[in-house]
Amino acid sequence: MKEPYVYVREDASSMPEVLDKFDQWLAQFGKRYLHLDCTGDNYEGVVVDTERLEEIIELAGRAGIKASLESF
Template identity: 55%
Template sequence: MGLFDRLFGGRFTAPPPEETNVSDAEILRELHPRPSPEQRKALRELVEQLLTFTPEDERQRLIRRVDRRFNKRDGAQEAFSEGLLDSERGQKTQYLALISCDWRGFDCFEYLAPIAVKNCGISEVYTYSHSGVKPMAEVLADFDIWLAQSGRRYLHFDSGGDDYLGAIVDTERVPEIIQLAGVAGLRASFDSF
């Protein structure tokens, strides 16, 4: 401390911070703003579009769940992924619409993809066996090519993490779903993130 006093002329202390009249609640509102009504509406419509083949009561439950999480200052990504993928209260396996696999989750994909294909109305059975050669991004691209033969596409959503998040959607609805995701604050694309 004596060295710094000599170098800087004895003024080694910082000036006191300026006082503000801002409350903690105002600071939190600034850091985590509430979603706009347009964002909430777009996220609700997006979830409804993705859950087209889910029974009405289950669909409404999941839409309310995602909307509640989004309103609690969770970001769009957290509300979307956690609201649908929660193991206890999220989507049920028999109505699977949103698939989440990590970058090495080949066994997870092998189990979930046929269920999602069946749930979206495709009568042909999808089978996958891991060869150990392709990375998950290429496996999902091949899955998208297979779905295109049936008039469906695999649409990726940015989860903000290292997992691959996506859903099977009708080819005609893809532009609408990408636009809804953008308004809601999500990123959607045919390419993995």
Template identity: 70%
Template sequence: MGILDRLFGGRFTMPPPEETNLSASAIMKELRPERSDSGQKKALEAFAWALVAFIPEKEGARLVRRVMRRYAMGDDAPSALTEGFLNDPKGQKLEHLVLLSLDWRGYDVFEYKAPYLVSASGVKVPYACVREGASSMPEVLHNFDHWLARFGKRYLHLDTGGENYDGVIVDADRLGAITELAGRAGINVSLESF
């Protein structure tokens, strides 16, 4: 303020800020956007719990808390899910991989992480990535889905609004219920890539 005072010849004065009696939580509540649909929040939490069903309960609970915290901070449902699971330092651990995110040329990442994803989903047969003439990432993921179908699993693509191919492994017999939960949570899912 001293430089502005000198610049304007002493005419620059500002009244002190008004004090408030609001608590920090009341201030944060005012800053966060109000969500009118509590059903979407419950559906997002149920969807996140359905995705972490294969991993240990303590780790799953930690990931679901992260997703719900992101949602409470104002993220939309797809962003809360991806940020909660994929945030590198505190997100999902490699041995308990739930959500796989790849870019259009992420063949090396897929080759490295797909066996962990398969193992975490409960499939006992190890997965060896073979591109089998697939030239694009959607074709590689389509072949992966066909491989999983032999074990009663499916690879479900999530439309998170970004350019990455995000997906999870789900039980084939629970596919309808999980798709319905995702729809109620505001997340588009499909067996085909977006």
């Protein structure tokens, strides 16, 4: 992926909305933004290859980390 993501601030966009738009942008490159629930108030996640998404969600679950395409 060589194209940078350009964040444009929109009125009253929540962080989950911003991350959802980022995920939509990533999808065109075969990537997804995977949300991680690390039990804090932070928004944490990783960019993963779409083809490995289910595998990474399963591995995170084994490690006791909730992972989802949806924000927690």
